[in-house]
Amino acid sequence: MIEQISAIIHMDGNGLYVWSCFLLLILIIGINIYMPIRKLKKVNKESQSKTQ
Amino acid sequence: MNKMWNYIKDWFIEMGSPPLFFKWSSKVLPWLIFTTIIIFALGLTWGLFYSPTDYKQGDVYRIIYIHVPSAILGQSIFMFMAVCGFITMVWRVKISGMLLKAAAPIGASFTLLALLTGSIWGKPTWGTWWVWDARLTSTLILFFIYAAIIGLHSSIDDKSKADRAISILSIVGIAIIPIIKKSVDWWQTLHQPSTFSLTSAPSMTPDMYQPLLVCVLGFYLMFALLLTMNLRAEVIVREKNKSWVSKQYLSEDK
Amino acid sequence: MKSNIYNWFFLILRRDLLIASRRSSTYITPLIFFLIVISFFPIALSPDQEFLRSLAPGVIWIAALLSSLLAIETIFSEDFRDGTLDEFFISNDPSFVLVFAKVLCHWLVTGFPILIASIISSLILYLPFNSLMPMICSLILGTFFMSLLGAIGAALSLGKSAILSAIIVLPFSIPTLLMGTAAVASAIDYQDYSGFLLIMGAMLAIGIPGLCLLTVEAILLNYE
Numbered sequence: 001m002i003e004q005i006s007a008i009i010h011m012d013g014n015g016l017y018v019w020s021c022f023l024l025l026i027l028i029i030g031i032n033i034y035m036p037i038r039k040l041k042k043v044n045k046e047s048q049s050k051t052q
Numbered sequence: 053m054n055k056m057w058n059y060i061k062d063w064f065i066e067m068g069s070p071p072l073f074f075k076w077s078s079k080v081l082p083w084l085i086f087t088t089i090i091i092f093a094l095g096l097t098w099g100l101f102y103s104p105t106d107y108k109q110g111d112v113y114r115i116i117y118i119h120v121p122s123a124i125l126g127q128s129i130f131m132f133m134a135v136c137g138f139i140t141m142v143w144r145v146k147i148s149g150m151l152l153k154a155a156a157p158i159g160a161s162f163t164l165l166a167l168l169t170g171s172i173w174g175k176p177t178w179g180t181w182w183v184w185d186a187r188l189t190s191t192l193i194l195f196f197i198y199a200a201i202i203g204l205h206s207s208i209d210d211k212s213k214a215d216r217a218i219s220i221l222s223i224v225g226i227a228i229i230p231i232i233k234k235s236v237d238w239w240q241t242l243h244q245p246s247t248f249s250l251t252s253a254p255s256m257t258p259d260m261y262q263p264l265l266v267c268v269l270g271f272y273l274m275f276a277l278l279l280t281m282n283l284r285a286e287v288i289v290r291e292k293n294k295s296w297v298s299k300q301y302l303s304e305d306k
Numbered sequence: 307m308k309s310n311i312y313n314w315f316f317l318i319l320r321r322d323l324l325i326a327s328r329r330s331s332t333y334i335t336p337l338i339f340f341l342i343v344i345s346f347f348p349i350a351l352s353p354d355q356e357f358l359r360s361l362a363p364g365v366i367w368i369a370a371l372l373s374s375l376l377a378i379e380t381i382f383s384e385d386f387r388d389g390t391l392d393e394f395f396i397s398n399d400p401s402f403v404l405v406f407a408k409v410l411c412h413w414l415v416t417g418f419p420i421l422i423a424s425i426i427s428s429l430i431l432y433l434p435f436n437s438l439m440p441m442i443c444s445l446i447l448g449t450f451f452m453s454l455l456g457a458i459g460a461a462l463s464l465g466k467s468a469i470l471s472a473i474i475v476l477p478f479s480i481p482t483l484l485m486g487t488a489a490v491a492s493a494i495d496y497q498d499y500s501g502f503l504l505i506m507g508a509m510l511a512i513g514i515p516g517l518c519l520l521t522v523e524a525i526l527l528n529y530e
Contacts (some may be wrong), residue, residue, distance in 0.1 A: 015171050018112060024206045025118050033281065037281070221474060225478070
């Protein structure tokens with residue numbers, strides 16, 4: 001079991017490349033998810049400070 | 053058949069109005085998130101873990117499951133933006149302009165992802181981080197065009213005028229991009245280094261390209277999800293002083 | 307005077323040529339800028355003759371691109387600022403003819419200095435003499451296309467920074483750059499360079515109507 005996982009992470013010695021690409025994917029999609037949520041939160045905050 | 057056509061036409065007309073779009077997208081969003089996560093995760097885990105190892109490149113080729121879909125998306129999103137730009141200029145539909153603006157950073161991110169993953173893939177397989185072959189160069193130019201569109205939009209204060217400015221730019225872009233691709237292809241044949249053929253992706257068995265198709269579908273769904281989220285945020289930000297925003301959106305928050 | 311398209315076209319052309327000719331900086335500055343950019347390459351890289359000869363077509367074309375970009379800034383901004391552009395657009399006469407006349411004038415005024423500077427640069431950079439004629443032809447076609455692209459860049463970024471219009475225009479000028487340098491490089495090897503000039507001419511043929519119409523739309527954006 002552990003050998004399987006370590007084989008997956010190692011990936012024939014090129015694990016660093018594959019997993020860094022995977023991390024880049026997560027990072028870029030994460031940024032694209034975070035930006036609209038942040039914009040909406042800003043609008044909410046503004047409207048709350050206006051009504052109060 | 054006629055009824056379905058009418059239904060689709062009515063849906064398009066309704067979506068042109070920001071409050072109706074927002075209400076519809078609020079209903080659709082949970083389903084979209086669900087399907088996107090499932091298909092995206094399915095495609096990636098299938099490709100990263102369960103597809104066979106390539107005999108020439110080893111396991112590194114698995115980057116293809118991220119690189120190829122993001123390259124495909126980067127180009128498709130630009131065509132989508134050109135169509136939106138055309139609709140905005142000809143029929144003055146405001147939401148089409150907002151679609152264009154919302155799609156631009158997503159397209160730029162996917163193109164950047166394609167460039168970076170392609171570069172990282174190149175290091176173990178070709179030995180260098182970057183090489184000026186035709187596909188990489190034209191993707192780089194595509195990224196520059198995306199950056200120009202985003203930069204132009206952010207520099208104009210009146211946002212509906214900014215939408216129309218980027219519509220013009222995306223129309224010019226879609227006309228010039230085939231010319232750029234053809235001339236970069238031709239430039240490459242002139243200067244192709246004789247040592248290795250750079251555009252050889254692994255020749256794929258069905259075991260390998262089935263997860264690739266699922267990944268492409270997952271990426272398209274991810275684009276739809278990110279676009280919907282971006283467009284909802286854009287609509288709210290631009291129309292925040294209108295009454296429908298406070299009635300529909302802000303009230304359900306408190 | 308009978309009001310038709312030709313009169314309108316020549317009126318604008320004559321007016322802009324007159325304005326440009328009154329200020330000598332309009333045609334001296336592209337030339338000087340070109341020569342400065344050219345001289346940076348031997349200074350920064352290497353003054354070796356063989357090296358410069360191999361670089362010469364590309365370097366001359368890069369300098370031509372940058373010079374025509376910098377020179378296009380004023381094509382609409384002055385008329386926009388003092389209101390004459392409004393008058394032109396209000397009148398009944400077709401506005402894309404106006405845009406084409408302005409682009410043509412700009413190309414005549416800045417194209418010749420760039421050509422002269424390129425001839426000087428071909429001496430400085432040891433460009434072989436047989437490629438001089440193709441270089442001039444490709445520069446004539448190429449700078450015209452650059453003026454068209456620069457016009458749409460200037461119209462989109464009217465009143466904003468020059469570097470924004472540079473970012474907008476430069477990616478689209480890559481085909482011109484490729485074809486132009488290919489024409490000069492193949493002429494150095496005594497090969498047939500006419501194909502490249504034909505492609506540049508074709509790009510002009512599509513570009514003149516298409517880009518002028520889009521430039522009109524871009525200028526009209528500023529009047530909303």
